[in-house]
Amino acid sequence: MLWCDQAMFGQGTYELSADLKIEAGKVTAVIGPSGSGKSTLLGGIAGFHPQHSGRVLWKDADITLLPPQNRPVSMLFQDNNLFPHLTVMQNVGLAVSSRLRLTVPQRDRVNAILDRVGLGGLGDRLPAALSGGQQSRAALARALLQDREIMLMDEPFSALGPGLKAEMLDLSVELAKAAGRTVIMVTHDPADAARVADAVIGVAPGIAFAPAVTSQFLRDPPEAFKDYLG
Amino acid sequence: MAQRAVPIIAALIVAGLVIGPVTAVLWRGGGFSALSSADLDALSFTIWQAFWSAIISVVLAVPVARALARRSFFGRSALISVMGAPFILPVIVAILGLLAVFGGRGFLNIVLGPLGVPKLDIYGAHGVILAHVFFNLPLAVRLILQGWLAIPSERFRVAASLGAPVFWVLEWPMLRRIMPGAFAVIFVICLGSFAVALTLGGGPKATTVELAIYQAFKFDFDLSKAASLAVVQLCLGLAAGGAALLLSRGDMIGVGLDRVVQRWDGSCILDGVWIMLAAAFLLAPLMAVLVAGLPGVLDLPPSIWPATLRSLFIALGAVILTMALALPLATKAGEAASLLGISVSGLVLGTGLFLIVQPFVRPSDVALPVTMLVNVLMALPFVLRILRPGVESARDDFGKLGQSLGLSGWTLWRIVYLPRLRRPMGFAAGLTGALAMGDLGVITLFSRPGEGTLPLVMYQLMGAYQMQAAYGAALLLVALSLGLFWAFDKGGRANAVV
Known part of the structure; x- marks a missing residue:
């Protein structure tokens, strides 16, 4: 369980309070109007934003003071998930080694994960030689290869067309679940949440609410989200 | 950490x-009372030549920049690139080029002499200013050209359709904003001029403070005097540098000057003349070095x-x-x-x-x-x-x-x-x-x-x-x-x- 214990996350002059528990091994969607602080919540959990008060615990261990690289968290960003000057193999390989020359066993692991996301044989290409969907797959492959229990997704597929976006979302959730990951994904589309999420965290300006079961949240949203969900 | x-x-x-080094200079320098009247002459010459070098560079840059802003011609982007070259051109090379064109036995004297034009002499105060204009005119042109290209082209269209005076409505406000900064930057550069003054200046009427420092070292072997002069130069540089920082806008090494704004005013011939004059002034000395240098390589x-x-x-x-x-x-x-x-x-x-x-x-x-x-x-x-x-x-x-x-x-x-x-x-x-x-x-x-x-x-x-x-x-x-x-x-x- 990921527990934000009366946490206040800051980003510049903006503050978001979060006092909530997220179940391990489940998919939790974060929904709210733009500018309400969805990304701040993810950035706070990942350790990118300063935490002004409260604690964050993962499986009863306090991770509040850990820097991003030491948290049990992998992240798919909204954009710039791949280094444009590194090949797909090197980009994905960074999950296992910060040396750009991988050992043979490391290469095998990267190739295996590339096969699983459908990028088999494309390891030597630069990101610019991939389609948008393929770039997303490469980023997903790296997040899966990182041995971290929590996977955060900050709308990484928002630049893709609707069909491709749904396909990537399904693939991500399927592979993450198979790997036993806890997924927390930002979305502004209730349909995304309905498709894949077990629970929904509503974020209104300045506050992130405790997760509610998806079907219940969408059927009978809290007052603050009625206008947003329509 | x-x-x-x-x-x-x-x-x-x-x-x-x-x-x-600054502390060493301040500690050793004798203060302003140690300065002789020759040193004060150097101070006033430094300011005087920097002022005129900057004024002439900026004023001449205006018509050149305007011509470049509104005319599209073969070699335009090449010419703008060449305008970046004086920045990395060794000063001493440019001076030799200027000597080849404007010097006593230079190209201009050879051509104009028989026509009865009095002999040009490049040594002295005006030579220092000429060299400074050579180095800084391109910089001024680039800075002002940026200002011109920053005016949205729609505004020229509106002005043209209204028959409004483009200069007063659009260009003068821009120039009033850009020119002080360009002036200040060039003024500061010229204050610290050493190699130009060393080669073309000298004597009581054309010695800069930097040159005076060198002379105190080399001719007087007087380190305290050199340090005192260095303090003077330091104050000068800090004051002018601070002012330049406040005034200067725009990027000295800007890129993206390739655009031409479509215009409905101005004389094509006049613009052409300005561009040719500027190109000749900047390129002739470089060509002279190239032509005269090739046989010299064997020597x-x-x-x-x-x-x-x-x-x-x-x-x-x-x-x-x-x-x-x-x-x-x-x-x-x-x-x-x-x-x-x-x-x-x-x-x-x-x-x-x-x-x-x-x-x-x-x-x-x-x-x-x-x-x-x-x-x-x-x-x-x-x-x-x-x-x-x-x-x-x-x-x-x-x-x-x-x-x-x-x-x-x-x-x-x-x-x-x-x-x-x-x-x-x-x-x-x-x-x-x-x-x-x-x-x-x-x-x-x-x-x-x-x-x-x-x-x-x-x-x-x-x-x-x-x-x-x-x-x-x-x-x-x-x-x-x-x-x-x-x-x-x-x-x-x-x-x-x-």
Whole structure:
């Protein structure tokens, strides 16, 4: 369980309070109007934003003071998930080694994960030689290869067309679940949440609410989200 | 916190290298009461020539920039690129080129003499100003051209449809905003002029403070006097540098000047004349060096080769040191700190370093390292201005990703930042190398006879009236300077994935 214990996350002059528990091994969607602080919540959990008060615990261990690289968290960003000057193999390989020359066993692991996301044989290409969907797959492959229990997704597929976006979302959730990951994904589309999420965290300006079961949240949203969900 | 330590160490090194010599100069300097009337003459000449050089450059730049802004012609972008060249052209080479055109036995005198035009003489105050205009007119043109191209083209369309006076409605407000900054930047550059004054000035009527420092060293062997003059130059530079910082807008090394705004006013012929005049003024001296230098290459004395090696050593060393200091300093604070160096002139730093090392070693033994260091400090502000946007965008785009992958310290630089910065680093390294290669400043204070750099040997050849050899050396020097710039810049561009 990921527990934000009366946490206040800051980003510049903006503050978001979060006092909530997220179940391990489940998919939790974060929904709210733009500018309400969805990304701040993810950035706070990942350790990118300063935490002004409260604690964050993962499986009863306090991770509040850990820097991003030491948290049990992998992240798919909204954009710039791949280094444009590194090949797909090197980009994905960074999950296992910060040396750009991988050992043979490391290469095998990267190739295996590339096969699983459908990028088999494309390891030597630069990101610019991939389609948008393929770039997303490469980023997903790296997040899966990182041995971290929590996977955060900050709308990484928002630049893709609707069909491709749904396909990537399904693939991500399927592979993450198979790997036993806890997924927390930002979305502004209730349909995304309905498709894949077990629970929904509503974020209104300045506050992130405790997760509610998806079907219940969408059927009978809290007052603050009625206008947003329509 | 090893990652924080590196920028702090770099900042301390730079600050120490500036503050140390400045302190030495202040400590040794005799205060303003120690100045003779000749020194005060030097002070007033310095200000006077900088003022007129800046005024003439800016005023002449206006019609040239306007012509470039509104005319599209074959070779336009090439001409604008050439306008960037004086920045990396060795000063001494340009002066030789100016001598070939405007000098006593120069091209103009040969052509105009038989027509009864009185003989032009380039030595003296007006020669100093002429050379400064040669160097700074292109800079002024580029700054003002940026202002012109920043006016949205729709406004010209509206003005044309209303029949409104374009100059008063659109151009004058822009010029009023840009010109003071351009004036201030050029004024500061000309205040610190040494090599131009050394070659074309001199005498009671055309000695700058920088030249007076050199003369106190070389002719009077009077270190206190040199230090007092250095204090004067320091105050001058700081005051004018502060004013320039307040006034200047726009980017001195701006790019994206390739656009032409469609216009419905102005005379095509007049614009053409301005462009031709500016091109001739800037290109003729360079052509003269090329033409006169080719036969001179065969005439080079053997002393030229060790001097060339020394210059290459200084240039390459300066590139490595500058990059090593610039990368950790590429932040807003670092850029501000490096500006310290720009208002402290090379000769002031040189005087200070001379005072510091003198009790311990013979200054001439450390001539090359000192010249290298001073060039590093002079190049840093430009290099940081070039690198900072790249570092910042790499940090914005990939900083978090790198952090979430656990990349930090040197690994982060190796995998993320250095590959992202290849282009600006190549450009910056090229500038540094070319500037250091062509520098004729602090080396004149430190070097022993027979151990000069290439620009110094070239200056000595000119002084000995071995003009043929001097032209040959000029060609060699300009080839090496531009070659260094080209090689680094090209190296940064090759295979860069952006």
